[in-house]
Amino acid sequence: MLRTGRTSVKDCLICKKEKQYGIHILGAFICHKCEKEMVRADVTDDCYSEYVERLKGLETEMFIHVKKKQVIK
Numbered sequence: 007m008l009r010t011g012r013t014s015v016k017d018c019l020i021c022k023k024e025k026q027y028g029i030h031i032l033g034a035f036i037c038h039k040c041e042k043e044m045v046r047a048d049v050t051d052d053c054y055s056e057y058v059e060r061l062k063g064l065e066t067e068m069f070i071h072v073k074k075k076q077v078i079k
């Protein structure tokens with residue numbers, strides 16, 4: 007089997023570790039482990055609010071990016 011030798015490893019938004027498998031949310035990468043933990047997390051859990059905060063930050067980043075684009079042109 008031929009391989010290109012290029013493994014697509016991405017930085018996980020939540021755990022900040024390089025992972026090969028995961029999902030993409032709003033253009034960001036979240037690894038399988040964190041995805042599972044997010045799904046499992048209860049709204050009352052401390053870690054849940056942390057996830058929400060990180061995703062909020064992501065949305066803000068994207069919003070700023072879009073705004074910048076609009077300003078340039």
Ligand SMILES: [Zn+2]
Binds near residue numbers: 018020021025040041
């Ligand atoms: Zn992760």
